[in-house]
Amino acid sequence: xxxxxxxNSPEETEAAGMDLGRRVPDGTVIxxxxxxxxxxxxxxxxxxxxxxxxxxxxxxxxxxVNEYVGDRTLIHFxxxxxxxxxxxxxxxxxxxxxxxxxxxxxxxxxxxxxxFGDEWRLTIEKLSETQRRITIEEGSEC
Numbered sequence: 001x002x003x004x005x006x007x008n009s010p011e012e013t014e015a016a017g018m019d020l021g022r023r024v025p026d027g028t029v030i031x032x033x034x035x036x037x038x039x040x041x042x043x044x045x046x047x048x049x050x051x052x053x054x055x056x057x058x059x060x061x062x063x064x065v066n067e068y069v070g071d072r073t074l075i076h077f078x079x080x081x082x083x084x085x086x087x088x089x090x091x092x093x094x095x096x097x098x099x100x101x102x103x104x105x106x107x108x109x110x111x112x113x114x115x116f117g118d119e120w121r122l123t124i125e126k127l128s129e130t131q132r133r134i135t136i137e138e139g140s141e142c
Contacts, residue, residue, distance in 0.1 A: 021050020
């Protein structure tokens with residue numbers, strides 16, 4: 001299934017993430033794409049809230065991975081500084097996947113080889129200073 005959402009503020013982008021967080025199954029990898037400042041982290045903040053997680057969500061650019069626990073568990077990756085999927089495997093990618101948590105991966109284009117084809121693809125396009133187009137493609141249809 002493919003869903004396209006247009007948002008007009010960071011709050012609406014977070015709300016779109018919250019909606020997805022309520023329905024995304026555990027064990028799902030969400031491969032995220034979008035330019036710097038497109039709203040990927042804002043979307044993940046909403047995703048966490050929708051999953052019943054009450055935590056301050058921030059970009060893991062320097063730590064590479066943040067884990068948030070609430071009603072469910074969200075593992076948030078930022079691949080901006082990685083050069084290849086090999087580096088992702090070196091930090092335990094397969095171990096994270098085996099836990100059955102939702103994994104949101106920013107800058108997925110840097111680690112395409114780490115995906116198995118069943119991930120959900122999420123693309124955020126910056127249409128204006130505040131407006132975004134979010135495209136969500138679920139599962140193996142990507």
